[in-house]
Each structure stands twice: as structure tokens, then as C-alpha cells.
Amino acid sequence: QFQMIRHEDLRLEESLGRGSFTRIFKGSKTDIREGERQNTDVLLKVLDGSYKNCWESFFEAASLMSQISHKHLLLVYGISVHRSENIMVQEFVKYGALDLFLRKKQGSVPVSWKLDVAKQLACVLNFLEEKKIVHGNISAKNLLLAREGDSSIGTSPFIKLSDPGISVAVTGRDVALDRIPWVAPEVLEAPETWGMECDKWSFGTTLWEIFNGGKAPLQGLDPQQKLMFYENHEQLPSPKWTELADLIGRCMEYDPALRPSSRGIIRQLNSLITSDYELLDPGLSAHA
Numbered sequence: 516q517f518q519m520i521r522h523e524d525l526r527l528e529e530s531l532g533r534g535s536f537t538r539i540f541k542g543s544k545t546d547i548r549e550g551e552r553q554n555t556d557v558l559l560k561v562l563d564g565s566y567k568n569c570w571e572s573f574f575e576a577a578s579l580m581s582q583i584s585h586k587h588l589l590l591v592y593g594i595s596v597h598r599s600e601n602i603m604v605q606e607f608v609k610y611g612a613l614d615l616f617l618r619k620k621q622g623s624v625p626v627s628w629k630l631d632v633a634k635q636l637a638c639v640l641n642f643l644e645e646k647k648i649v650h651g652n653i654s655a656k657n658l659l660l661a662r663e664g665d666s667s668i669g670t671s672p673f674i675k676l677s678d679p680g681i682s683v684a685v686t687g688r689d690v691a692l693d694r695i696p697w698v699a700p701e702v703l704e705a706p707e708t709w710g711m712e713c714d715k716w717s718f719g720t721t722l723w724e725i726f727n728g729g730k731a732p733l734q735g736l737d738p739q740q741k742l743m744f745y746e747n748h749e750q751l752p753s754p755k756w757t758e759l760a761d762l763i764g765r766c767m768e769y770d771p772a773l774r775p776s777s778r779g780i781i782r783q784l785n786s787l788i789t790s791d792y793e794l795l796d797p798g799l800s801a802h803a
């Protein structure tokens with residue numbers, strides 16, 4: 516399971532905004548290590564709306580993340596329950612969510628940087644697939660940047676996949692509709708039947724975000740229009756780079772059985788990485 520953390524060992528610092536069911540704070544937790552006090556920067560997710568099945572799913576997400584460990588998986592220290600507040604205590608990842616970072620960097624991120632991040636996500640997807648664990652909420656918003664990476668000094672980015680949060684199986688249809696086009700179509704129809712392939716679909720959507728400056732796909736469509744996007748088996752606008760468009764399209768196959776395995780995704784990413792995308796279209800790889 517996971518560690519129960521005493522409320523008095525936590526300190527809430529500044530508010531960092533909201534998730535769909537949570538308020539988010541930067542904070543610190545105090546441990547006693549070899550008899551001395553040690554403070555660790557943490558991110559605190561305070562669950563509001565304490566109806567039961569919500570916090571059960573919240574706990575499930577936390578315990579999922581603390582049962583497995585991988586360098587690209589966010590570290591969840593544990594849960595703290597205090598009066599009616601359920602708080603998930605997780606490692607503080609310095610540069611925050613990838614979608615906001617990409618929007619801030621507006622197109623000045625080199626293609627090699629984007630491919631490196633995509634490869635890291637594919638590796639953690641492969642790890643989860645081998646453990647037969649479905650994450651269920653892959654998106655650029657749930658990718659946290661631990662290292663920015665700066666090609667001028669030869670450092671590369673480092674991402675951590677965040678906790679899946681409250682599963683669409685318990686949130687109800689309106690939240691599920693809002694997660695179009697990240698949530699796989701089959702999950703919308705029958706949430707309890709979803710399997711590994713749903714993470715492949717979301718990987719495709721996340722790849723689209725990474726190569727579209729962190730812009731949210733289908734932004735501005737209302738839930739009904741988003742539903743029609745799936746009813747009509749529509750696809751997101753293809754990027755210019757056809758091999759990338761092929762990979763996104765294969766991940767976002769409406770038939771789950773036609774989606775690639777995570778090894779297939781890694782293979783196809785490797786061929787993108789070795790392909791001469793500078794020759795292909797000099798404008799493609801933004802100046803470093």
C-alpha cells in the first residue's frame with residue numbers, strides 16, 4: 516500500500532492551482548532520519564468533494580503509484596488524512612507540467628528535445644505494459660518536467676509521469692467527455708472494459724500535443740461536439756511530418772486491437788529519431 520503521513524509532519528506553502536477534484540499546493544514534509552530533522556519539498560494534492568467513491572479512486576491512484584517504481588514515474592510518498600481532508604503527498608517536480616512548459620516555450624523547442632521526451636514516455640508505457648498496469652490518464656498535463664534540458668550545454672530533458680488521478684470509471688460521463696480526445700473511445704462506451712490499449716490512444720494524443728506546442732487538441736469544442744468527433748471516427752489534424760503523423764494515427768486507431776504495442780511505438784520512435792528530419796524540412800527542427 517502506501518505510507519500514512521502525519522498531518523503535523525506536513526507544511527502547506529503556496530497554492531499552485533487546481534486539478535479536476537483537487538487543490539494543489541507546494542509544501543514540505545519533515546522526516547526524522549538518523550535522529551536529525553530533514554525537510555523534503557513535496558507537492559500536496561488536497562482532495563475536495565469528499566464523496567466516498569472519489570477518494571477511494573484517489574487512494575487507488577496513490578497506491579498504484581507507490582507499488583511500482585521507475586525513474587520516469589512520479590514518486591508518491593503517501594497519503595495524509597486529517598479531519599475531512601485527504602491529501603496525496605508526492606515528490607515536487609521542479610518545472611511542472613509539460614503542456615504549460617511547451618506553451619511558454621512557443622515553438623523554440625528543437626525536434627530532438629520533443630523526440631527525447633516522447634521516447635521517455637514510451638519507455639514508461641512499456642514498463643507499465645510489462646507490469647500489466649493501465650495508467651488511464653496519459654496527457655502532456657500529466658507529464659512533469661524534472662529537468663528542462665538545454666542543448667547548448669548538452670543536457671537533455673527528463674520527464675516523470677504523474678499519478679492517474681480520479682479514474683473516469685468513477686467520475687461520470689461529463690468528466691469523461693471533457694477528456695476527449697485523450698480518453699480512448701472504447702473507455703467512453705464501457706469504462707470497466709478498458710485495457711492496456713487505452714494508454715496507447717492517449718500516447719498518440721500526447722504526441723500530438725508535444726509536436727503542437729502544448730496546445731490542447733479540440734480546444735473550444737463543447738462536450739457534444741467532442742462526442743461527435745468520436746462518433747464520426749475523426750482524427751486530429753496531421754502534423755506535416757508524415758512518419759510522425761503515421762505513428763499518431765496508429766496509436767489513435769478506433770479499433771484497440773490495431774494499436775501498436777509499446778515496443779512497436781519505441782521502434783517507430785527510434786526510426787523518427789534516426790531519420791534526417793533536418794533534410795526533410797529544415798523548418799521542422801526549430802533552431803536549437
Ligand SMILES: Nc1cnc(-c2cc(N)nc3[nH]ccc23)cn1
Nearest residue numbers: 531558605606607608609610611
Ligand atoms: N508532482 C508535481 C506536480 N506539479 C508540480 C508543479 C511544479 C511547478 N513548478 N509549478 C506547478 N504549478 C502547478 C503544479 C506545479 C510539481 N510537482
